[in-house]
Amino acid sequence: MDIDGTIRGETIEPSDFVLDTLHQCHQRGAEIVAATGRSRISAFNYLEHFPMVDYVVSFQGAMISSRKKDQLVWEAPMEHHEVELAVDFLANQPVERVVYVDDFVLVESMTPWASSYGKRNGVTVVETPSFLTPKGTTYRVLAVGSDEEVIKVERAIKTLYSGKLYATRSLHNFCEILSPDAGKEKALNWLCQQMNIHPSEVVAFGNGLNDLEMIKWAGRGVAIEGGEPEALAISSETAPPVQQDGVAIYLSKLLGRNLIRG
Numbered sequence: 451m452d453i454d455g456t457i458r459g460e461t462i463e464p465s466d467f468v469l470d471t472l473h474q475c476h477q478r479g480a481e482i483v484a485a486t487g488r489s490r491i492s493a494f495n496y497l498e499h500f501p502m503v504d505y506v507v508s509f510q511g512a513m514i515s516s517r518k519k520d521q522l523v524w525e526a527p528m529e530h531h532e533v534e535l536a537v538d539f540l541a542n543q544p545v546e547r548v549v550y551v552d553d554f555v556l557v558e559s560m561t562p563w564a565s566s567y568g569k570r571n572g573v574t575v576v577e578t579p580s581f582l583t584p585k586g587t588t589y590r591v592l593a594v595g596s597d598e599e600v601i602k603v604e605r606a607i608k609t610l611y612s613g614k615l616y617a618t619r620s621l622h623n624f625c626e627i628l629s630p631d632a633g634k635e636k637a638l639n640w641l642c643q644q645m646n647i648h649p650s651e652v653v654a655f656g657n658g659l660n661d662l663e664m665i666k667w668a669g670r671g672v673a674i675e676g677g678e679p680e681a682l683a684i685s686s687e688t689a690p691p692v693q694q695d696g697v698a699i700y701l702s703k704l705l706g707r708n709l710i711r712g
Contacts, residue, residue: 451697452664453486453496454620455657456674459692464499471698474705476502479712481645483507485634487620487660489589490515491553492571509550509589510618510660511637512628524640526631528588536591536607536615536627537581543603545595545625549578551586563594589632593625600625620660634660635667653704655689655697657681672700 451457476482485507486493493508504518514524540547549556556578557564568575578584593603603625607617616628642649654668657677665671665685673685674696690696704710
C-alpha cells in the first residue's frame with residue numbers, strides 16, 4: 451500500500467479502524483508492505499503508527515528496508531553516470547534540483563521550499579556546491595517546479611533517456627528521476643520472489659501517478675477514489691476515499707469473505 455493519499459489523508463494519525471483491520475490481516479498471515487515515494491527516514495517516521503508493517507519500499511522503489519531488522523535488504527541506486535545525466539539535463543530546465551544521497555537531501559540553495567521540506571519530512575537538508583562530488587549512495591534526483599514544467603521534464607526524460615533513467619511523478623510539481631532498475635512494482639516483485647508469493651496473490655493500493663505500474667502489476671490493483679484519473683482508469687477495482695478509511699473498508703470485506711490468509 452502507498453502512504454500519502456492512500457492510508458494517510460489530512461489526519462496524520464490513522465484511525466483505530468485502519469489499525470485494527472491491518473492487524474487482523476497480519477494475524478491471518480498477510481505480509482503488509484508500505485510502498486512510497488518518501489525517503490526511508492520519512493516513511494519510518496510515519497509508520498511508527500503501524501507496528502504490523504515490516505518491509506518498506508521507499509524512494510519510489512529504489513530501496514527495500516526491514517523495520518524489524520533495521521536494515522537495508524535490497525536497493526536499486528543510481529550509478530554516477532545516471533546522476534550526472536539527470537543533473538545535467540535539469541540544469542537547463544526551469545526547475546529546482548534536489549538530490550537524495552543516503553539519508554540526506556542535497557540542494558543548491560536553502561530556499562523556503564527546501565527548508566520546509568526538511569522539517570515536514572524529518573530529513574536533513576544540506577546545501578552543496580556540486581551534486582556530483584558528495585560521497586554516498588544516490589537514490590533519486592528530483593525536479594521541483596510548476597505543474598507545466600514538471601510534465602515537460604517527465605516527458606523529455608522518458609523520450610530522450612528511455613531505458614537509461616526512470617521518471618515518475620508523485621506530486622504534480624515533482625518529477626522524480628531514478629535508476630532504470632527502480633520502481634515500486636520492481637521492488638515488490640523482488641520481495642515477492644523472496645517470499646515465494648505470486649503477483650496474483652497481491653493486493654496493491656495506490657492513488658497517484660507513481661502507483662500506476664504497481665497497480666497494473668498486482669493481482670488486485672486497487673485505486674483510491676479521489677486519486678489521479680490515470681490510476682482510476684487502469685485499476686481493476688476501487689476503494690473509498692482515504693478520508694473514509696477506504697483501504698480498511700476494502701480489506702474488511704476481503705476478511706469477511708476469508709480471502710486474506712497466509
